Amino acid sequence: MSREAPLSVAERDFILKALQENTRLDGREADQFRPLSISFGEEYGHVKLQLGKTSIIVRISAEVTKPRDDRPFDGLFDISIELTAMGSPGWENGRTSDQEASVSHVLDRVVRHSNALDTESLCIVKGVSCWSIRADIHVIDYDGNLTDAACIAVMTGLQHFRRPDAVVRDGHVIVYKVEDRVPVALNITHKPLSVTFNSFNDGRDIIVDATLKEEQAAEGELVIGINSGGEVCFMSKFSGAPLDPLSIVSKVNVALEKVKALNAQVDKVLQVDLAKRAKLGMADESRAANDR
């Protein structure tokens, strides 16, 4: 079994000692994220996200399918994450690791079950056809804090994605190609993100956005899923060393602050990209007019 190279004793001690003196390896504050950069591919919903050295590609896709029998008014929405040897030599291809399961659990709860994407808006004809939205997460470089990075990437992808327009005409669904009709944005009800905290030194030092080395040295983990409005939609203190309940409460405030900042950044890059696309679209149209 391949697995991540373990941290040496000296490295662990160094990280813990430094944290006791309020210092992190890369000089960040305890509640500071690494630099986040988001870029988009040519297609809608193709997001490339880089958080420090953790880097992720998310692709959103849509197709028409039959809704589930018990929920005829709902569309389908799936998030799929598979960790391959590309992201880290410690991950094995074609095998589900514990980490994969836990990340996909958090994403499911924070994004899917909080109904961030309004699945009812995906219904086309009741019980007959609906949109099925898929988010595929490709982790291409792993250096800690996979959960938060994946969460930001999926939420950005959902906001960036445009599905083809579909119209029902006497029982027939007509799907318009992207070239023929302006595609439709998804209906996002709120924007929850997860913030992962790692605790060290018997819960005295708690940091956000841990790197891989910090994660390996950590003794406990706390994940909070919260939206910009301050509504907590997920909280998990799954395992590891115990934490003081008061610190959990205070960390919710930290998480809210982080989510607000992150969402603001996401909004900004989205606007820049959409403006760029609008400009390109106009140029294309005028070129097409010239050709005629």
Added chain:
Amino acid sequence: MTSPATAAPSVPPSLSLPPSQFARLQPHAYLLAHLSPPPAMNQPSVRANGRAASQFRVTSANAGSLTHTNGSAVVRIGDTAAVCGVRAELLHTEDIASWSVSQSSSATNQSNEAGGQGTDAENEVDRAQIEDLNLLVPNLSLSTGCAPGFIPSAPPSALAQSLSHQILSLLHSTRLVKADDLRVWYQPPNLEHIENEMDVDGGSENRHPREIKAFWVLYIDIMIISLAGNAFDAAWASVLAALRDTKLPKAWWDVDNETILCSEDINEAHKLSLRGMPIASSFCVFEADAAAGWRAVVIPDAEEQNAEKQKKKGPQSRWILADPDGYEEGLTMEKACVVVDKENGKTVILKMEKLGGWTIDTEDLRQLVDISAQRWDEMKQILG
């Protein structure tokens, strides 16, 4: 070294080995000794299994051996045996999510009509229905114990999955099955016609176009019950034989019950009309100096290699073996597969694959196509 023919089990403390043990210990040398016997021995070059290089194993086929399927076949190529059963299930168009969905720009309103006049448009509809609606579902399993190493309750091996896909891909690309055979039509009664019988205008017939109510989905299950090399040829032949054997019952839409009824009468069932009879032939390349690979880091240029081939006709350095058995497959890297059909005596290639090495090129492939064409004649006899 003993020659394979002179094994003497009666001499107790002998340094010689019986051929079967030699074959296990030195498989490469064993096969090589057969293919290029020392000139002094004056023996012809044969494979360890006694076949000539381009000779296929004895093949037999038996169609219709399973009772509870719509069509079935058992094909045996040497010790490789494949069973294929075709089961047809009805798929109502109302259960297909994409049925009532059309793309805006594709001008042909794909479904509900019988298709345009042009054969191109018809072909396209045919292809789209079979491929997009997944009307053909092949699944291949390598059953437990078909060869050592296949243990019970293991997940489908990569080989089985890959073979399943190859069969599906070939079914699609050869367009063997016609979508029209799989459609269940409904012609609404022309009530207006009776009323307007006196009417001179005959256009009323078009007002009620017949519509497709359901499709037959063919579940094609292939089971390799014994694997001794060349699984693909056997599997494909069994699929072909089973599809040729397949009979679909007459089915119609019953308006009163709003359901589809099937006739029990075997005489009303129709056979599939397949497009041609594609036959697959697989080959592998055995190289005399594979052991030299230990040292050889420098691989000769293709031109050098060709020049050498032409220059010295001396000892042959590689053999293209048709229909490799399991033993030979284990000793070779390079393989080729050719699928051919014959139309009016003319050979058409439907698939040509070559990978895993660098020795086969144009001339060899030309020969392989010829051999495959001969194999086609042979298989036509066998499949009847």
Added chain:
Amino acid sequence: MVGPTASLSNLHRADGSASYKCPATGFAVLGAVNGPVELPARRDALKPEEATVEVFVKPGNAVPGVGEKYVEGILRDVLSTVILRREKGLPRRGVVITLAIVGGEATERGDSYLTLLPALLHAAQLALISAAIPLPMTLATTLLGVTRSGEIIRDPSPAVAKAATSLHAISFSSKGHLLMNESLGRFDFDTWELVRQQAATICRGAATPGSDGDAAMGGTDNAHVDGFVRETVEDHLHRDYNWKLESI
């Protein structure tokens, strides 16, 4: 026609990586190679004298299915021939190649995957080079479609490929061997020979000395695929050794 783009070593964690994008077909593939690595003992087919090559293909927006298993098999067979699996340090180890399809249309069930093969092979090969896995030669792959009118089209888009009567993915080594041929559709041998000849020109530049080459073909198409692979690696080396070059 816009040529493909590629870059080497863009990931941190994998031993070697490369990205490859072909604008004509729209496919973009990210490749990562880890090797030589210890493989788990569960594998029964490990050969004692050489390295085991493992390929994993991750589709862009679907779960991996039987089709990926099939294309993994093809890639493994082709790439195994260009890896010196018996070099020092490689026997009994594994070379794990992971390919993620990050751009382009989704492949349908039962698709032949031929349209994807060039992008997958190039990404894998460049990643192998980036991971410093010993290779005796490089390979160049091209996709050709033959239309109903008998015209041969280079790098057909998925829509064109679907309408073609036959489709051919052909790989040549840098030394001129035919490494891989995957042809599907309906065609005869003469057509294939024409396709092979054109593929050789696309992959290796000027027509081979043996055949009297088409003047129209040999002259114009200098940007052959083999040269593209070479240039990508040269560019990367140049960047890597920039510090050294400047100090001279």
